[in-house]
Amino acid sequence: MAVYPPQPTKEPPISARGPIAWIRHNLLSSPYNIAFTILGLAILYWTVPPFIKWAVIDAHFAGDSKSACTGGGACWVFIKEKLDMFLFGFYPHDQLWRPKSVFAAVLALGAFAKFVPGLHRLKLTLIVLFPVFAYLMLHGGHFGLSLVETSKWGGLLLTLVIASVGIVLSFPIGILLALGRQSKLPIIKSLSVFYIEFVRGVPLITVLFMASVVLPLFFPEGVNFDKLARALIGITFFEAAYVAENIRSGFQAIPKGQYEAADALGLSYWQKMGLVILPQAIKVTIPNLVGTFISLFKDTSLVMIIGLFDLLAMVNVTANDRDWLGMDTEGYVFVAFIFWIFTFSMSMYSKRLEKRLDTNNK
Amino acid sequence: MANETPTQTQAKAQETPQATHISKEDPKAVHPLGEPMIRLENVNKWYGDFHVLKNINLEVRKGEIVVVAGPSGSGKSTMIRCINRLEEYQEGSIKVKGIEVNNDVKNLKKVRANVAMVFQHFNLFPHLTILENLTLAPVWVYKKPKKEAIETAMHYLEKVNIAEQAHKYPNQLSGGQQQRVAIARALCKSPDIMLFDEPTSALDPEMIGEVLDVMVKLAEEGKTMITVTHEMGFARKVADRVIFMDAGQIVEENDPETFFHHPESERLQLFLKQILNH
């Protein structure tokens, strides 16, 4: 028998820490790894410097017409001159203060919600009222504001309207569908399953065509149903099926014991789902949900095919201007950059949200 | 002693003051035995073709501590889960304080308000703090004002010696602490009856004691309890009755002394040998 003295805690050896160890471990650990590292560096070398040369070094920023752009660099003058169209489409020029103040209101509301503590009820009220405000502002026809038909809305404005309405409305519908799919009532269950599987088996373009062509058939003749509204309905119901599937995968991560504990405490079905199951299911499925919303955001460009002019469609419009022919490249690069800013922010936000909601290791 | 023989329960009735407290709706309550809290009569349950509960008869009176033991898969959990209708049964009748446990939503609500359950795996809600776990049902189901619910919750957290953890999340606590929280959560709706389903089986050995201490305290305060457990020390100390289940039926039922020292059935003798001699 023996008794052993306590051992001291030591730092790991130098060879296992620091940047050199990291490089050796991650970039140069095997011949394959070395080959891929070299290939990666080569690709970066061939693509990044020429792009920077085109987009920054040789680029033209000053001036107000195509003649300001000579030589090979990018002509950002084009973007500068057409910025209003990229942002707002055909929205009347003298009314642009309206969408601008809606954008400003979004930022103000966001800052208020984030930086001012407490006041939850006021915040909630403002957030709920915001869509009403935005609609009245953008559409007009009341309170002395001139009417601006939705067919005039375009560019980033339209993209954001479609994406946010689609996201906000598809979420509750998706939750209901997911609950329906879990339901013990056979009719509700099979209807939900049928709906979800049907929609997921159909491309968005088809849904948009159907919303645009088939939907009006359900309305009495003479009712001219707004094209944008049709697109919104189509996108919302399309997206809801994907949201439902995301949430269902979240349900599957919830142990049976959670349902049982809620039942045993006496919670009703809606209390159990709303207070116990859904918050957890949504939490585990946030990365998937955000992925779904990111693809929705990008898919909004498909509304082009039913004659709406979103951000991407504006590239064609502006580059077809006789004074700016051949500016497609600048247009696409700019639009790609805008899309990237939004999708990247969404994905960063989802990371932060996940961390904040993670109650496992706080 | 066979499971229908009421000798032992009768003895208990004489010392229970509730014996005269009789509810009018339930004619069976007019019985010299006193106030039954739970009554299972000829309960049968099947999972598909599998006969999981066979003609279960059981009566538990106010303040009584019943321990249920038996091999794994014998139907212990299924039986107590029928009492708060986490499981349905197909034949017979279960009454809690005279209320029939059946499909009726109103009955179910009343039953669940009266019966609380503590699970093997605690089943705390991981997205809520300890305090929120405790106040959830009182606030939403029993419509208590939030302030009152918090006071009650803190009272029970103190009782299980864990009040200082009120604002943590369940996963920051040890298993023993989580189970004590689960007990406090169950107590928050002031249930008349507590059901425990192997509350210490998922715990590391050094944490079993702290949970059993809390349960003993409850038992001594006169809570009506049905506990599925293999902690024979607990059974000896506080049980009024110990029930042995095997293959879906109650095989033997006795006071702890007789149960452990003079088991009648061969199956119980074998079972005791297995759990005590390892």
Ligand SMILES: Nc1ncnc2c1ncn2[C@@H]1O[C@H](COP(=O)(O)OP(=O)(O)O)[C@@H](O)[C@H]1O
């Ligand atoms: N949902 C279920 N479906 C089918 N069989 C089940 C189900 N739950 C439990 N059983 C079976 O019923 C029997 C009794 O289970 P249980 O009551 O959990 O036993 P115990 O708690 O005594 O270990 C076991 O054989 C188990 O496999």
Ligand SMILES: [Mg+2]
């Ligand atoms: Mg069990």
